Amino acid sequence: MKRKLCAVTGTRSEYGLLVPLLKAVEREPDFTLQLTATGAHLSPEFGLTYREIEQDGFQIDRKIETLLSSDTPVGIAKSIGLGVIGFAEAFDQLRPDLLLLLGDRYEILAAAQAALVMKIPIAHIGGGDTTLGAFDEAIRHSVTKMAHLHFVTNGESARRVRQLGENPRHIYNVGSLGIDRILSLPHLSREELERSLGFSFRSRNLLVTFHPVTLDREPSGKQFQELLAALDALGEEYGLIFTGPNADPQSRELTRLTREFAAEHPNAAVFSSLGQTRYFSLIRETDAVVGNSSSGIYEAPSFRKPAVNVGDRQQGRLFASSVISCAPQKTEILKAIRRALETDCSKAVNPYGAGDSAEKILSVLKSIPDYRALLKKQFDPIRSDDK
Structure with missing residues (x-):
């Protein structure tokens, strides 16, 4: 049976x-x-x-x-x-x-x-x-x-x-099932992504995901505003693609802040859900992953792409050399993003298995x-x- x-x-x-x-x-x-x-x-x-x-x-x-x-x-x-x-x-x-x-x-x-x-x-x-x-x-x-x-x-x-x-x-x-998933999915080209998303890539592009931090004393919204201020300071030559937060306490505030930011920035686009094919294709086609999602820790290293890990949400996990951590403060986030864009990740090794x-x-x-x-x-x- x-x-x-x-x-x-x-x-x-x-x-x-x-x-x-x-x-x-x-x-x-x-x-x-x-x-x-x-x-x-x-x-x-x-x-x-x-x-x-x-x-x-x-x-x-x-x-x-x-x-x-x-x-x-x-x-x-x-x-x-x-x-x-x-x-x-x-x-x-x-x-x-x-x-x-x-x-x-x-x-x-x-x-x-x-x-x-x-x-x-x-x-x-x-x-x-x-x-x-x-x-x-x-x-x-x-x-x-x-x-x-x-x-x-x-x-x-x-x-x-x-x-x-x-x-x-x-x-x-x-090891991590995420690597299995990466190897099994088709990858969309930049042109296919632009058509699918209705978004035009800039000279530099970042994939941004920020989830609520449920134990920190500093509210998630305040930390996220620091991240948004850092992204704003980068200028319009940076394309910003946001994915929505998890269904956790304070998630609605993060969603509201994201949509308000995108409404004022033509270089930004927001998606509540991208789907796995588009999401992993974006990691491949963008210059860095930014935020506090575990995908920057588990999956981004397999694409040899840097991940800027903001705050403590992922602290304690095993990090590849391509992961750059920073405090949830505008100046520190800016430093980490600029460092990420200058980092050679071609030899990064994903510590979570081989697929x-x-x-x-x-x-x-x-x-x-x-x-x-x-x-x-x-x-x-x-x-x-x-x-």
Whole structure:
């Protein structure tokens, strides 16, 4: 009998990472793929990106509404509660043998909570990372403790998962699925991008994404205004392509500020969702990635492109030599952008693998005869012979 593997996706970025694994599971005769879409995928404000999932040929088995008309901490906390309820109902109907979760979004936390009490084994992708500027850090480690299989992106993360008391036999360093995705996608030329986006490239061009920083004392809006001031100071010879923020507290303010900036700057364009093909093609065709998105850390190095990492949201992750970090202050951001444009990234090495993560994960999933045998786990302390 085929085993049912249920994957959860709540945002465009995490879905893009999952695609290579979803396709690998679909091809495997021993598995049946179940797919649940939630969060920003179902929101008009964030582009109704569930339609991109369907356009890619995937069947969405359940759509789980969680987002309220609010981006406040209270609204997000309520969304987690709605998610737990929705996932409990979905899992009761789908009866998966294993739950596939990626990352550290609050939708993922809701799914893990429901699966935990419903005795559904969890395979977690991307555990063990550290990020200082967002509550994603605590969510990521919480999901690790609820999960039974751990697919990490690098050796440092593997050691942190081990430090959390997880059995080393169930920790697998597989690299980042983002590199798999890059290698599998077609690339649009500059001319094709200009036609698709309705945007004319300038002599220099930057791809900008700034997400809320949920733990910093300084509000996200103030930090973003510093970034906008730095971009304004560059002048109109720089093309600026903005992608929208995640559905986190303060996201609406960032969206408003972005649109107001673009309305006053003919060299700027804003897109709530670009899709994976256009997004990665833009990394290839622009001069640098700027902001605080994890794509500047995970994917940009594979394109040998510099990434200006603003603020603390990604601090703690493993950085390639092409990543330039700076404080969220206008002068520091300007310095970092100018340094990035002068940096030779041709020899940058992506520390997150070589693009075979999906097959590595699939191989492990196939090798385990009984997922339910993983449910009873105990804290495994680090011993003197651990390396």
